[in-house]
Amino acid sequence: MSNRLVLKGCRIVDVSQNIDSTGDIVIDNGKVSDLVLNKAGSKSSYPGAEIIDVSGLLAMPGFVDMHTHLREPGFEHKETIETGTLAAIKGGFTSVCPMPNTNPVNDNPTVTTFIIKRAMKRGSCSVYPIGSITKGQNGEELAEMGMMLEAGCVAFSDDGKPVMNALVMKRALEYSKVFGVPLISHCEDMSLTANGVMNEGSLATLLGLEGIPRSSEELIVSRDIMLAGYAEARLHIAHVSTRGSVELIRLAKARGVQVTAETCPHYFTITEDAVSGYNTDAKVNPPLRCAEDISAIKEGLKDGTIDVIATDHAPHHADEKLLEFDRAPSGISGLETALSLSLKLVEEGILSYPDLCRKISYAPSEILGLGRGTLKKGACADIAIIDTQKKFVVSKDRFLSKGKNTPFENMELKGMPVAVVVKGKYINILEL
Amino acid sequence: MMKDLVSIKDITREQIDSILSTAASFKAVLRRDIKKVPALRGKTVVNLFFEPSTRTKTSFELAEKRLSTDVINFSVPTSSVVKGETLLDTVRTIESYGVDYIVIRHSSSGVPHFIANNTQASVVNAGDGTNEHPTQALLDAFSILDKKETLDGLKIAIVGDVHHSRVAKSNIYLFSNFASEIRLVGPPTLVPEFKNYKLNYFNKIEDGIEGADVVMMLRIQSERMTRGFFPSTLEYANLWGLNASRLKLADRNAIVMHPGPMNRGIEISSDVADSDQSIILEQVTNGLAVRMAIIYLLGRHYEQ
Helix, strand or coil: CCCEEEEEEEEEEEHHHHHEEEEEEEEEEEEEEEEECCCCHHHEEECCCCEEEEECCCCECCCEEECCCCCCCCCCCCCHHHHHHHHHHHCCCCEEEEECCCCCCCCCCHHHHHHHHHHHHHHHCCCCEEECCEHHHHHCCCCCHHHHHHHHCCEEEECCCCCHHHHHHHHHHHHHHHCCEEEEEECCHHHHHHHCEEEEEHHHHHHHCCCECHHHHHHHHHHHHHHHHHHCCEEECCCCCCCHHHHHHHHHHHCCCCCEECCHHHHCCCHHHCCCCHHHHHHCCHHHHHHHHHHHHHHHHCCCCCEECCCCCCCCHHHHCCCCCCCCCEEEECCCCCHHHHHHHHHHCCCCCHHHHHHHHHHHCCCCCCCCCCCCCCCCCEEEEEEEEEEEEECCCCCCCCCCCCCCCCCCEEEEEEEEEECCCEEHHHCC | CCCCCCHHHHHHHHHHHHHHCCCCCHHHHCCCCCCCCCCCCCCEEEECCCCCCCHHHHHHHHHHHCCCCCEEEEECCCCCHHHHHCCCHHHHHHCCCCCCCEEEEEEECCCCHHHHCCCCCCCEEEEEECCCCEEEHHHHHHHHHHHHHHCCEEEEEEECCCCCCHHHHHEEEEEECCCEEEEECCCCCCCCCCCCCCCCECCHHHHHHCCCCCEEECCHHHHHHCCCCCHHHHHHHHHHEEEHHHHHHCCCCCCCCCCCCCEECEEEEEEHCCCCCCCCHHHHHHHHHHHHHHHHHCCCHHHH
C-alpha cells in the first residue's frame, strides 16, 4: 500500500479526457489509477496512502518539451543531461526531446543509445531523443532514421540549421513515411540570413547589426509545406517567429497538409527591442521580431494554427555570451520560465487552462506518439502542480540549468510549478 | 560632460555645441608654433584597435599627444574570441594598466557600449562595425560649421553606401539635432530606412543633390559588389559617382566632403575631389582639434 500516492483537492485539467474540475489524483505504482472528481473523498477514503494536500493548486499532465537542447554529448560545459532534466522538472516538464545538434551529432543509433542510457542513469525526467535528418546535419545524405527509431528516437530534425537542399528535404519527407514520424523543420533560408544576427528592420539599422528578414523563415516554411503536401508526409514547423509563417501554416492546414507547428514563449512575450544595448541574452535564432508578429502568433495559438508551445531551451556558457554581439551564440535558456510566460496567455484570455494543457503537454505528446500528456487510468504518473497565483522575479542565478542566458532576468512573473510527479515520484520543486 | 562618447544618439545638442566650440579653441592652438598643451598631463590613453586603421588612429594619437597624455597603442588585429578570451577579459586587462581613457575601434557593432559599461575609464568610440563613428560626425559638423557658420537650415546630401557606413549613421544622428534637411541618396540595397528619423530618400543622385549645401560622399567598398549590393564599380560610378557636371546641380556654394580614403573615379571624380568646393583635407585637419576637444571634455567627469 505504501506505493499509493494521492494528490488531494487540486483543480485537475486534463484535455485528453476533457476534464477541468476539482478532485483527487490517485497514483499506484507510478501510474495514474484514478481521478476522484468533485467528490473530494475524505482522508479515510485512502487508507494507508501517502496523501499530499494540493488544494488551491492546479494539476496538469506533466509538460512535454518537444524542442530542447541538452548539449550532451559534446557541449557539457553548456548543459548536461543531468542539469538539463533538472531544469526541466523545475519548469514542470516531465518529458523532453533533445535535438540532435550535439557533438557527435545524433545521426546514428549509437549516439541515440548513449543519450537514452545516460538519461536513465542521470536524468530526472523522461528523455526522448530526436535524431538528425541528414548525416552530420550536413543537409546532404539521409541519416539512419530507421535504426535510430529502433534505438529510441521519436522524430527527426536538423534543428539549428535547415535542410537547404530541397531535393534532400523531399526525399527525407518521402522516406519518413515508412515510419509515420514527423520531420521537424528549422525553417531558415541561409542565403537570406547571410550574416544576419537579429530581425531585419529599422532597429537593426540603428544598432548597426545585420538583419535576418522574415522571408528567410517564411520561404522555407512555404517550401516545406509544399514538399510535405506533395509527399503526403508529416511535417512539424519548429519555432515559428513571424506573422507570415502563421498565415502560411493556417492556409496549409486548411488545405489538408499534414503540418503541425510550435512556437516558443520568447516569440509571444518580447520583441526585438530586447536586443537594444547589444544584449546577447536576447540573441536567438530565429530572432525576436515585432509586436505585429506577437499578435499573429497569439492569434495562431488561439485558433489552433500553432499546436505546441516548446521551449527551444538553448543553454550556453556565460563566457560564450560575453562576446561581441555578432559573435555570441544564439539561444535562450528557456525551460525554467516557459510555464510562467505561457500563463500570461491565460491571464490575457488568449488560452484557457485546457488550451494551455493541450499546447504544452498533450499536443506534443500526440504529435510524437509518446503516450504522455494525459492522466488517463494507467498512464505514467507524470504531473505538474502549479501555483497560478505565486509571483516571483526571474533570477538566472536560481536556474538549475547551466545556461543562465535569459532575456527575462528581473521580470516579474505570476504563476509557477511548485511540484512535479515524475513516474509516480513526488518532487517539491521549491526544495530543488 | 558625460563619461563616454560611444554614440551620437546619446548626446544632446548642447553637448555637441560644447564639443564644437571647444574644438575651435584647440584649432587655434594647432595654428601656434608650439602645438602642445599641458591640459591632460599625467593622464593615460589606450588606443585599442581591433581593426586595422591608419588615419583614425594617427589622428587620435596626435590629438592625445597634443594634450600631453601618455599614449599606449594596443593593436589587436583579431577579436577576443579568436584568442580564447572574452571581451570582458580584454577590458579588465587594459583597465589593470590604470588607464583614464580607452579609444576603441572594433569590427563588431556594440563593442564600445559593452566596454563603456564595464570600465571606469572614459571610452571613445573610434568606429564600431557598421554602427557608428561619432568623432567623424563631430569633425564633419565642425568642418561644415567652418564654412557655413550654422548647422541649421542646410540641405545635406549623404550619397552612397549608408547601410555599411558608420560615418553616415553618426552623421544622420548628429544632423537630426539641427533644423537641416537630411537626404540619403543611393540604391535601395545600400540605403536602409531609419524609422523615427525625418529623412528624405532619393534613388537618383541628380535628384538628391539638387540645391544641396553639403554633399557628403561615402566610400564604396568593392567587396559589397560581390555580395550583390550593386553590379559593378563602373555602373556605380556612372549612376552615383559625383562628377563636375552633377555637382553643378547642387547649390553654387556647396561643399563636398568625404571621410576618406577616397576611391577616385568611382564615388568621386578627381576634378571634384581636388576642386575649391572640396573640403576633404580640411576634414582631416579639423579631426585633430575635434578629437582633442572630445578627450579633453570627457576628462572633466573625473574632476566633478
